[in-house]
Amino acid sequence: MPYEHQTRREIEGNMSDNDPQGLYRALGIQPSANSDEIRTAYRKLAKDTHPDTSQDQNTEKFQKIAAAYEVLGNPLRRAAYDRSAYKAPTQETQTKVIDPICCSRCGQVTAQPRHIVFFRVYSFIFMTTRNPVQGIFCASCAKKEAARSSIITLIAGWWGVPWGPLYSVGSIIGNGFGGQHKRSADEAMIWYNALAFLSHGHMQLSYALAMQSKNALDKEIAKNADELTRLLERSGVDPKQGKLKNPWRTSVLSATTYCLMAFALPGALAAALFVDSQNGSRSTVYGGATTPYVSPPKTAPYQQNVQKAVTTPDVPTCANVPPNGQLLGPNRLSTADGHALEIRNGAGGNAIIKVRTEISGAVVATFFVRSNQTARISGIPDGRYKVQYAFGSALDVSCQRFVELNGADEFPRAETLNTEQTTTEIITQVLSYTLYAVPGGNIRPQSISAQDFERP
Structure with missing residues (x-):
C-alpha cells in the first residue's frame, strides 16, 4: 500500500523540525549532528560568548548555549529530548492540525519512525571509546547509518587491547540488527503519527497506525487506539487495509553480512597469528618496513617510555x-x-593513577593499581577530567609515590562526567581504561614528564 509515498507528496511542505525547544538551533547544528559535532559547536560558541573570555560578553546567550549542551551532550538526555516533541494527547486532533514525524536525516515524513542509537567504536591501543550516533530515523536512513557506523567501527575499532575487539563485535552486530531503541518510545511515536495523519484527513493511514497502537505497552495509548479504530471503522475506513508493511524487518542477507563483518577480521587475525606461531617468528611493522620482533624480558613492566629505573640500596623504600x-x-x-x-592494569608492573580536572589540573584522586589487577574508585563529582598513570620500580618510604618513574603518560582525551537524575533514580557514569604494555608498538599515549605527573 503506497501510504507513505502519498503522504510525502501531500504534506511535504509542512513538517516538524524535531527541535521543540530550539536546543539544536542554540548550538547552530542540525538534529542529525553526531556527538563530536555537538561538542565542537559548544566549545566554539562557549569561547565566543563566555563572560570571562569574550570581548562580546553575552551572559544570557552563554547560559542558553550551556543549557542546550547540558541536554544534547548527554546521550540519554538527548534521546529523551528528541522524543519529547511527539507526545500529543488525543484531544489535540479536535482543535488543531499536528504535523507527522520527520526523519532527522532525510527530512521526509515517515509513518513508522524510530529513535535509534547506533555506535561507532574508535580505538587507540590504550583506549577504546564508543561514540553514539542517534536521532529519529526512517527505515531507509537507519539502514544507511547502521552500515556507515559499522564500517567505521570495522576500520577504526579493533586496535585497542583488550576492549577494542569486544566493543567492535558488539557494536557491529547491534547496528546490524537495528541499533538500540526502546519499544515504548517507538509505540509513542506511532500513536502520535496516528493522530497527526488523522488531523490531516488521512483516515486509512491513521487507522493502520492505530491498529498497531492497540498492542502498545502503555495502557492509555492502547485504550485510545482501540477507541480510534472503532471510530474510523464507523466512518467508513476499510478494515482489510489496516496493516502496514514492517520496514524494520532484518533480512537474512543483511544479518549474514553484519555477522561476517563482525567476525571476519578477528578470524583473519587469529589465523595469521596461528600461521605466524607455526613459523616460529614474529615481526612488527614500522613505516612500511618489516623488522624482527624480540620478546622483552618478563621482568620489564613497561617498555614504551624510558629505561627502567634502578633503585639504589641506600634509598629507603615502602615496607x-x-x-x-x-x-x-x-x-x-x-x-x-x-x-x-x-583501571585494568595489564602491564608487568605496579601503577599509580591520578585523576585531574581538565582546566585547573588539580588532583581529585590518586590510587594504586597492582600489576595484572583491576581497581575501581567511586565518588568522582561532575566535571571534565584527564587521567594520568605512571609505572615505577619501587615506592618510597611514604608508600605514596615511586622512588623513580619508569614512565608517565596521560590519556589524550578529557572525559565529561554528568549525573542524570530522573524521578526514580540517579544515573552516574563509569569510565574504564586499560593499561596494556605493547612492546615495540608504533602508536603510543601522550607522554608527560615526571614533574608533570608529580605536581600537586
Whole structure:
C-alpha cells in the first residue's frame, strides 16, 4: 500500500523540525549532528560568548548555549529530548492540525519512525571509546547509518587491547540488527503519527497506525487506539487495509553480512597469528618496513617510555606495598553518589593513577593499581577530567609515590562526567581504561614528564 509515498507528496511542505525547544538551533547544528559535532559547536560558541573570555560578553546567550549542551551532550538526555516533541494527547486532533514525524536525516515524513542509537567504536591501543550516533530515523536512513557506523567501527575499532575487539563485535552486530531503541518510545511515536495523519484527513493511514497502537505497552495509548479504530471503522475506513508493511524487518542477507563483518577480521587475525606461531617468528611493522620482533624480558613492566629505573640500596623504600585500589594521599572524592573510574592494569608492573580536572589540573584522586589487577574508585563529582598513570620500580618510604618513574603518560582525551537524575533514580557514569604494555608498538599515549605527573 503506497501510504507513505502519498503522504510525502501531500504534506511535504509542512513538517516538524524535531527541535521543540530550539536546543539544536542554540548550538547552530542540525538534529542529525553526531556527538563530536555537538561538542565542537559548544566549545566554539562557549569561547565566543563566555563572560570571562569574550570581548562580546553575552551572559544570557552563554547560559542558553550551556543549557542546550547540558541536554544534547548527554546521550540519554538527548534521546529523551528528541522524543519529547511527539507526545500529543488525543484531544489535540479536535482543535488543531499536528504535523507527522520527520526523519532527522532525510527530512521526509515517515509513518513508522524510530529513535535509534547506533555506535561507532574508535580505538587507540590504550583506549577504546564508543561514540553514539542517534536521532529519529526512517527505515531507509537507519539502514544507511547502521552500515556507515559499522564500517567505521570495522576500520577504526579493533586496535585497542583488550576492549577494542569486544566493543567492535558488539557494536557491529547491534547496528546490524537495528541499533538500540526502546519499544515504548517507538509505540509513542506511532500513536502520535496516528493522530497527526488523522488531523490531516488521512483516515486509512491513521487507522493502520492505530491498529498497531492497540498492542502498545502503555495502557492509555492502547485504550485510545482501540477507541480510534472503532471510530474510523464507523466512518467508513476499510478494515482489510489496516496493516502496514514492517520496514524494520532484518533480512537474512543483511544479518549474514553484519555477522561476517563482525567476525571476519578477528578470524583473519587469529589465523595469521596461528600461521605466524607455526613459523616460529614474529615481526612488527614500522613505516612500511618489516623488522624482527624480540620478546622483552618478563621482568620489564613497561617498555614504551624510558629505561627502567634502578633503585639504589641506600634509598629507603615502602615496607608494605599498598593493597590494590588503595587511595594515596588526600582526595576530593564525594561520600555521596558519584561517578566511577575503573583501571585494568595489564602491564608487568605496579601503577599509580591520578585523576585531574581538565582546566585547573588539580588532583581529585590518586590510587594504586597492582600489576595484572583491576581497581575501581567511586565518588568522582561532575566535571571534565584527564587521567594520568605512571609505572615505577619501587615506592618510597611514604608508600605514596615511586622512588623513580619508569614512565608517565596521560590519556589524550578529557572525559565529561554528568549525573542524570530522573524521578526514580540517579544515573552516574563509569569510565574504564586499560593499561596494556605493547612492546615495540608504533602508536603510543601522550607522554608527560615526571614533574608533570608529580605536581600537586
